[in-house]
Every structure is written in structure tokens, then in C-alpha cells.
Amino acid sequence: MSKRGLGWLNGLVTSVFAGGVMADWEINLPEPVSPVTREIFDLHMLTAGVALVIMIIVTAVIMYSLWKHRKSAGFEADQHFHESGFGKWAWVFVPVVVLGIDLSIAGKAAKVFDLVEDTTKPELTLKVIGSQWKWTYEYLEDDIRLVANLNRDIPETDPLYLRDTDHRVILPVDTRIRFLHTATDVLHAWWVPALAYKKDSIPGYINETWSIIEKEGVYRGQCAEICGTGHAFMPIVIEAVSKEKYAAWVQDKKLAAAAALVEASADKVWSKDDLMARGQEVYAGNCLACHQAEGQGVPPVFPALKGGLITTGEIAGHIDIVLNGKPGTAMAAWAAQLNDLEIAAVVTYERNAWGNDTGDVVQPADIKAARK
Ligand code: HEC
Ligand SMILES: [Cu+2]
Structure with missing residues (x-):
């Protein structure tokens, strides 16, 4: 083998067997x-x-x-x-x-x-909805909705890079859980190898899987059906907790949801600063995956919102596309997914961030009025 070839082999061997890699090298x-x-x-x-x-x-x-019948030992084939x-x-x-x-x-x-x-006799049903590029979870019995996006703060050198989310899916141990799988746009597949087998998430169809988690802990998985350029950006993180802890979490979630609803529907007039701060959060959690951190988008697939015709044009048109989406494109209708305050905040944010500087402020009451 040439010197160059050996160097390459040496590199491969050392990189595979280097201490750190070897330590958590599971076959x-x-x-x-x-x-x-x-x-x-x-x-x-x-x-x-x-x-x-x-x-x-x-x-x-x-x-x-090969050894026994070798020619050098004078072997002759048995013809009978x-x-x-x-x-x-x-x-x-x-x-x-x-x-x-x-x-x-x-x-x-x-x-x-x-x-x-x-998949019979579930004690808890979790609807898992795949979208480009996030997972939405609906706890059907408790009416809780949770959106999990990629945690973008993890550096490439971290083992959890592309494996962590902003919100964890909390589930109780020792409970028969039924998962209902579907998707809003293209095929995805929700897969957490330790807990549940792989099953496609198909728009317009419901597939089922089930599990009883026997041990508390954090379990990770990924989308297992190639679903577009952001396929690698939809990890799954499940945190299995005791039944008591789960009940407490459900209670907290319900109270928080009720409080958010009251806050959003109160006819309060919000300051621009408050709306901008809220809007940035809503944007990061829901819009950033496609329109990108600086509103630059990924043209021509996802339009730039920085200096965009709609984001710097008529307010009504801007509110309309966020509420109702654009059928036939990846731009979803957010009317049912975000409340009046969240939509007002994200629209205000988009109209003033990244140098859009329109100075416009949109209030929750404006969104309420625009809803059909
Ligand atoms: C899955 C990707 C995706 C996500 C997530 C997404 N959008 Fe979009 N958005 C699009 C696409 C694609 C279009 C272009 C639709 C078209 O062809 O007109 C678009 C268009 C828009 C436009 C019009 C831009 C222009 O100049 O045409 C606005 C405003 C907008 N989105 C706001 C939002 C907001 C606010 C959110 C989050 C609440 C969001 N988008 C989330 C994909 C996405
Ligand atoms: Cu996917």
C-alpha cells in the first residue's frame, strides 16, 4: 500500500478508536x-x-x-x-x-x-403531528398542545447537536400510551428507538403505535423519513416522569394555557416594546425554521421577510397571510395555532425587525377583528 494510503488508514483508525469516541461507541x-x-x-x-x-x-x-481438497495434496474429485x-x-x-x-x-x-x-385500551393518547420542520403534540385527554422545535443554541461540537428541542414531551411511566401519527405537509416518521417503533406520519391519515415506558429518563429520537431540507432539524426529546410529576405538569400546563387565553383576549393595548419582545419569541418558535433568524429566508423556497413586499406593505395583507396562510405552499394558516396576542406580536415584530422599521404596531384587537 502506498504511503498516502497508509496515512489515510491511520487517520481513520485513530479517529474511530480515539478515547472520547470509543467511550460512547455503541454497536x-x-x-x-x-x-x-x-x-x-x-x-x-x-x-x-x-x-x-x-x-x-x-x-x-x-x-x-479448501484446505482438505487442495491440488497440491493430490486431491482428485469424487465422481460418484x-x-x-x-x-x-x-x-x-x-x-x-x-x-x-x-x-x-x-x-x-x-x-x-x-x-x-x-393499540387497544390506552390510558393516554398523544397525537403527534409532523410538519416541516417541527413536531406538534396534542394530549387528547388533557387538551394540551405543545410545539417542539430544534434547540438552535447547541454548538456543533456538542454531542446533543441536532438532538435537542426547545420543549420536551413529558410523559408518565407505567402508563399505556397510544400515539396517533399524522402530518400536515409531507411524509415524516416519528421514531424514538428505546420507546416506540417507527411508523410513517402521512398527511390525511392516522397511524397508531403504543408504548408503556418502564423507566424514568430522557429518550431521544429523530424524524426517520426524509422530508425536505430541514429533515435533520426535527429531533424528538421525551422526558418520562413519575405519574405524580406528570399530573402536576398537566395541572401547570392547563393553568398556563388558561392564563395565556385571558391575557390574549383582554382588550389590553400593548406597548411596542412588549409586542416586539413577545414577537421575537413567537417568531423563534414558529417561523424561524423557514424564514431564518435574520428574516433573510431561503429564496426562492422561503421568501425573505426582511424588506419584503408584504412585511413592509399594507398591514391588512400581512395579517391575512399569517392568519390564513397561502394554500398550496408551505406557509400554513396560523389562525388556529396562535392566539390574537401572539399573532399581533409576531406581525409587529416582522414589521420592525431587521431594518423593516415601518413603525407599525398591531394590537390583539386588530387580529380579533381580522379573524373570519
Ligand atoms: C414551513 C415553512 C414556513 C413557516 C414555518 C412559516 N412560513 Fe411564512 N412563508 C412560507 C412560504 C413558502 C411563503 C411564501 C408563500 C407564497 O408562495 O406566497 C411564506 C410567506 C410568508 C409571508 C409573506 C412574505 C412575502 O413577502 O411574500 C409572511 C409575512 C410570512 N410568511 C410570515 C410567517 C410567519 C409570521 C410565520 C410564523 C408564525 C411563518 N411565516 C412561518 C413558509 C413558512
Ligand atoms: Cu420530517
Whole structure:
């Protein structure tokens, strides 16, 4: 091998086996913490084990045959092998053994399938909605809605880069949870290997999975269906807590939602500074993924809002596109997703940030009036 080739190999070996990398270098699937993922894990270990044994036997037979029947030892091929009893029956015997192994794996796999599809009797139902590029969670029994965006403050050097979100999905342990999967735009797939198996999120369809989380902790996953340029930016972070902690979290969430509703619908007139501060938060949580941090967008797919015709033009047109979206494009209608205060704040923000400086201030009452 050339010197250059060796240098390259050396680089590869040292980078793979360098201490830090080696420390959390896991070869197998993540440790399962739910009944159904454990069954899948066991099935994976069974098939991998069977494959390993077969590989060892076949390799050994090949090595032995090559060595035993080598020409230098004067070996001559047996011209009458097929006439012996073994020569006749081996062709039947070997496939029967292989089929037997296959069928025993298939039997086990069929049982796992039954378990996977058993989405009956849930104690808690979480609707998981995939969108470009975020996950929205609806706790159906408790009427809680949660939007999880990529946490953009994690540097590239951090192991959690692209693996952390701004809001965690809180779920109770030892509870039978049903996940309902759907999407608003294109195919996505919600996948947390330790807890639940992969299932596509399809616009207009509902798919189901289920889980019982057996251990408190933080579990991570990703979108597992390529869904566009931001596919890598929709991680999943689940925090499993005790049932008591979960109940307290639900209570807090409900109180906060009620307070936000009261605040948004009160006919209060807000100062520009307050609206700008709020608007920046709303923008970061909902709009930044497409329109970007400096409002520069990703033309031609996502228009720039900095110096945009709509963001610096008529206020009514601006409010209209945020409330109702633009059908047939990735610009969603936000009317049902954001309250009057949030929309007023984000519109005010977009009209004054990044040098747009229109000086316009939009109040929640204006949004209320514009809603159809
Ligand atoms: C999934 C990507 C995406 C997200 C998220 C998104 N937008 Fe858009 N937005 C678009 C696209 C695409 C268009 C262009 C629609 C068209 O073809 O006219 C657009 C257009 C706009 C326009 C009109 C710009 C112009 O000059 O045409 C405004 C204003 C706007 N969006 C505001 C928002 C606000 C406010 C949010 C957050 C609450 C938001 N957008 C979130 C994709 C997105
Ligand atoms: Cu996706």
C-alpha cells in the first residue's frame, strides 16, 4: 500500500478508536424500555445470533474444504458422490433445516407483530403531528398542545447537536400510551428507538403505535423519513416522569394555557416594546425554521421577510397571510395555532425587525377583528 494510503488508514483508525469516541461507541440498538421495543430487540438479537452461527458453520466448512481438497495434496474429485446415501439426501436435509430455522424466526416475528398492532385500551393518547420542520403534540385527554422545535443554541461540537428541542414531551411511566401519527405537509416518521417503533406520519391519515415506558429518563429520537431540507432539524426529546410529576405538569400546563387565553383576549393595548419582545419569541418558535433568524429566508423556497413586499406593505395583507396562510405552499394558516396576542406580536415584530422599521404596531384587537 502506498504511503498516502497508509496515512489515510491511520487517520481513520485513530479517529474511530480515539478515547472520547470509543467511550460512547455503541454497536447495538439502544436499550429498550418498553414491552414492545424489548420484543423487537429480542427478535433482532435472535436473528443476529442465528445469522452468526450459520456464518461460523459455513465459513468453517468452506475453509476446511479448501484446505482438505487442495491440488497440491493430490486431491482428485469424487465422481460418484451423488450415488452415496449422504450425497443423495444432503440436498433434502440441508434445505429442511434452513426452512425450519426460518419458520421458527417467522413464528416469533408473527407474535411480535400481534403485539405491535395491539393499540387497544390506552390510558393516554398523544397525537403527534409532523410538519416541516417541527413536531406538534396534542394530549387528547388533557387538551394540551405543545410545539417542539430544534434547540438552535447547541454548538456543533456538542454531542446533543441536532438532538435537542426547545420543549420536551413529558410523559408518565407505567402508563399505556397510544400515539396517533399524522402530518400536515409531507411524509415524516416519528421514531424514538428505546420507546416506540417507527411508523410513517402521512398527511390525511392516522397511524397508531403504543408504548408503556418502564423507566424514568430522557429518550431521544429523530424524524426517520426524509422530508425536505430541514429533515435533520426535527429531533424528538421525551422526558418520562413519575405519574405524580406528570399530573402536576398537566395541572401547570392547563393553568398556563388558561392564563395565556385571558391575557390574549383582554382588550389590553400593548406597548411596542412588549409586542416586539413577545414577537421575537413567537417568531423563534414558529417561523424561524423557514424564514431564518435574520428574516433573510431561503429564496426562492422561503421568501425573505426582511424588506419584503408584504412585511413592509399594507398591514391588512400581512395579517391575512399569517392568519390564513397561502394554500398550496408551505406557509400554513396560523389562525388556529396562535392566539390574537401572539399573532399581533409576531406581525409587529416582522414589521420592525431587521431594518423593516415601518413603525407599525398591531394590537390583539386588530387580529380579533381580522379573524373570519
Ligand atoms: C414551513 C415553512 C414556513 C413557516 C414555518 C412559516 N412560513 Fe411564512 N412563508 C412560507 C412560504 C413558502 C411563503 C411564501 C408563500 C407564497 O408562495 O406566497 C411564506 C410567506 C410568508 C409571508 C409573506 C412574505 C412575502 O413577502 O411574500 C409572511 C409575512 C410570512 N410568511 C410570515 C410567517 C410567519 C409570521 C410565520 C410564523 C408564525 C411563518 N411565516 C412561518 C413558509 C413558512
Ligand atoms: Cu420530517
